[in-house]
Amino acid sequence: MQPFELHQPATLDEVFALLEAEPDETHLMAGGTSLMLLLQLGLVEPKRVVALRRLDGNLRAIRRVPDGGLEVGALASHRQAELSDEVQAYCPALAATFGHVATVRIRNQATVGGNLAHADPAQDPPPMLIALGASVAVQSRSGQRSLPLEDLFVDYLTTTLQPGEVLTSIRLPALAPGTRATYEKFLPRTQDDYATVSVAASLRLDADGRCQDVRVALGGVAGVPLLARPVADALRGQTLTDARVAEAAALVTDLVDPPDDARGSPAYKRRMARVWTERALRRLRDADGAQP
């Protein structure tokens, strides 16, 4: 590993100052699980690493917001999110999704915001967060902006974060009563593996059982976690018969562009993306009650 200077500032202002000094030579590190890998592999060789662990505890807080939504500080660990009463009360499927990431040991260390900023499209939380309509708050010296999570991702390990910006929190909207959600992780190898493909979905039916609202997002199938808008468009307002669900799920076939790796060929993953999208939608349609 190439030596680097490590800075551990206590305030965001100090972080911004360090980022401004030499933006191309500076990387931010939260839990370290991803950046330490990239550093050891020589994939990044910054002069300077800015550790965020000493920043204000608010950045690791998880809280409900008054409108019924949820705010997760970027430095909250996956383990913290998995076990959080607030996350559980907001949406049990989201808590379960955090629990699907790697192992207890990695979840202790890896942070929710670090995961998103790392932008690995095979990760578990991004599709679930996108399916629930999450946005991220980003701060810089010049202020704050917010963007839908799906707009954060550009490609493998590449985001729309600009030099000098820090992702500070993840915000989830209040879920309309009756919203159901699920995260389906296809894991044919080992329990701690990345998904071969994964599908997250949220669904709300009206009183007549028609689809009032639906969002479907996939992981491991492209350079980014993929929001499958055509699937939602095909289902909104419809009665979710088996045939209609199958037809809508088949639309992911042309949306995905899966990588060829040890988990399977692109053709195989494309089929699995369709199969697991169909399963996720049927599971939500058939779920008892309104618990998300």
Add this chain to the structure above:
Amino acid sequence: MSQPLSSVETPAVGLHTLRFELNGAPREVQVPGHRRLIDLLRDDLGLTGTKEGCSVGVCGACSVLVDDQVVSACLLPAAYVDGARVVTIEGLAPDDAHLSPLQDAFIRHGGFQCGICTPGQIITATALLRQHPHPSAEQVKAWMMGNLCRCTGYYKIVDSVLAAAEMGTTPVPREAVGITTD
């Protein structure tokens, strides 16, 4: 107490002074910012019980406790333990004449063969039993799946952890499992 320093590769890289608790004793060391915790423990402090396996956070051989949480020492900058309480496999038994219940149970129940993964297995199981003194077999599997073993087939690891949970927290004399202390 001052410890041997790791060499500084380039003069531009500053040293960090860390004060932390290691296996119950206060330590003060200086490390460059890019030093990993695994290297501080093994190379600087001579605590070679913690093993380095995959170096990418997958195998669990380098598991240590930082403030009671199990973490991968290969993925943690040493500077992150400043102010923390660190426990390695060397710190689980109170003295040379005793074993922790988990160490005893791993011996009695065949929880290891070659032994290289064992420090990480026992550290993870220690964190588990502190949070869940009477875990179910499913809980044991969910926690231990991050510690790979190529010898035991895992069943005996699960048996060992469940057996240790029955033993409580009182250290066991080494002689009880036939280990003599010189």
